[in-house]
Amino acid sequence: MKVCYLIGYPVGHSVSPAMHNAAFRKLGLDYRYEAASVEPGSLAGFLNGVLRGPTARGANVTIPHKISAMMEIDAVDESAAAIGAVNTIVNDGGVLRGHNTDGTGALRALKESAVNLTGSRVLLLGAGGAARAVAHAVALEAGSLTILNRSPRRAVELAETIRGKAGRRVEVAAAPLDEAHLREELGRADILINATPVGMHPDVEETPVPKRLLHGDLLVFDLVYNPLRTRLLREAEEAGAEALSGVEMLVYQGAEAFRLWTGREAPLDLMRRVARRELGG
Template structure:
């Protein structure tokens, strides 16, 4: 760390203990010798407004937003980027001299992951599990890439219906909803090309959980999991066992983080260094 002013960036959400965002961003700051540091703050729902006000008063440079605040935080910001408005979810905030502007870099993270893995969704049918901020971004991204039909499955069906109604205003794709039950999934997954888990099911420490029974998976599916800790969730392991193509959540994390890094610093992030740092931790290697 060089002498002088240190710019502070942070993550707010609940929980945040599992997050690798401090690791990947601090790795990038050190690699480029930037006077930045990144901290994670656990912020409950009823403390969100005060947290945003406090971070603004402290002149924090950048903020990442995670579960459960990606939609609620919008009301406390001064400006919203057009993509974040369309998705109705913010995961990155930039402090422009006291003006807080919200962005959505989750969409870019998903698009770059699809590009990296050479996965085309044009004309395909996809099932999105969940109705939170990452589900919003995934639905928007797949619609941008030309998906034929998107099914939003959620335990609370009213939340899925609300999300579908909102997204229909900004994306031109057939969007349907269904309850997140085995019976409903069985019917849809048989005729689907892709499924994206946007729920926290399977996240450490609950690594024995999966949102989809193995018998519903098949070899013609692309199975994406937004969970990155563990790197191979039970869902991905069982999908691989039946011959499905799998995509873990690490690339989504790295690429959305890279977009946030550019917004905060104006510099190109050292993506390979960020990925290596995350992989060392996820594989239990010495740091």
Template sequence: MGERGLISRILCPKFGGYLTFGTMEPGKVSAPGQPTIKDLVDLYNFRHIRPDTKVFGIIGKPVGHSKSPILYNQCFKSDGFNGVYVPFLVDDVQNFFATYSSPDFAGFSCTIPHKEAALQCSDEVDPVAKSIGAVNCIIKRPNDGKLMGYNTDYTGAITAIENSLTGTNFTEVKGSSPLAGKLFVVIGAGGAGKALAYGAKEKGARVVIANRTYERARELGDIVGGDAISLHDLESFCPEDNMILANTTSIGMHPKVDETPVPKHVLKHYSLVFDAVYTPKMTRLLKEAEQEGAIIVNGLEMFIGQAYEQYERFTGLPAPKEQFRKILGEQ
């Protein structure tokens, strides 16, 4: 029942179910968690699910906001790939993987707050993900069922930021990243924060970690060779202008859209502000940053970038990049 039971309604034809229950209209349900018939047919491709269909999904808490099921299921259908992508509301990652150990469950996207725990649960970890200390993609190896951990966050986010800086008035040395030498402030020391900090450092930026708990900021700062401050102290942190700010926390995510990690007046010191939140696309942080004259990059760009690699790992097919953007542009 409820959000946790949604997968049983979607996957019943894979596991021998004759029928499932759906509702004609959103909100008019006979039991908690019933999907609409439209979502079953159009979003989850219910009529195409068979016993040999591979199951993929996003594990997190919350997961209801995620656009991943819309993106992957539409592209699976277009590519003729026999898979379905579902949301898994997960409290304990270790228990989850122990329960869903069947080879029917072939791969997972990992989101807040499970990216660090997902690394600990992986049997083998890609060297980059190991360096970052977080995993956002897990593939179950077909021949032995081992969990293979990867991180695609850092490439998606850093590429989006670099692309936004390209063509601005920043001076670039030929062949170097536009982030080289910049002061790059990362808000958050969780999985996404680790990915952004790692990526920025790899591009030659000077990294500062700001976190509600200073100890966690200091820990991450030590790992990437950067500095650390508390989130509270970020309000008075302005050693120079033209800094880069990247929020990797869930502050400002729906439904708490009035929240922001820093006061507006702080943003005048930043030339670019990135927000990993993509529901809504235009967070309060981004609105206020734009008003202060900063280049803004929303979390949808990071989401699209990291999804390219995940799609290819899930399916073995080239990511349909134009279709990705078309689908998400309609949301």
């Protein structure tokens, strides 16, 4: 049996084990998916002591390891190198290869929901691993991208990276994540993407954006998928905005990771049903 892991801290909230194990069973694959709670100081030991082992096939990587994991593996694909973060690792005979399926997962979630990114004004909250992937993907089609982050330096660094990759195709800006900048940027944004963990279980009553700043001309995409309807999404709908749950990105990025591990196309409908069931939806 081959084992795939979810590496993060904490990981008790994740529905990925149920989602992937259902997919493995559906296709009759001798695989198992397990959540591994790995504290930041223990990441190198887990990767080298467990993930390189003969029964390990790979892993998904989540908060807080998406950036630091790059330093501990043997190779990364072109997309992950450009993004500067990995969310998927494949063990090829003891060689650990990193990939990033977050950006393609987010882009597919938006497009499958009939969102037209072309020329749109996107406001992205966060500058961590998931935000980096989403920023690179969105910048390929959006008209403008503004990144707000509690640490302005990280937002500026990400904006400079995107600007260097995208050239003149997209206008990129960065600023601190505070109410003044939220008010200013939301007033002209078409799409709001939350790539911070604010509102994630168990802190379900937290939100990165005060309700009074939301409006009906927005599409609000929250990458947080647990709970299924975050406070941000609930209040966006109450303000008349369109809301898109992070469970869609979860399914699409998970399906691409599944393909990398197994060489098989994932049963998307099953994965979505299981994820929603686990989340009470």
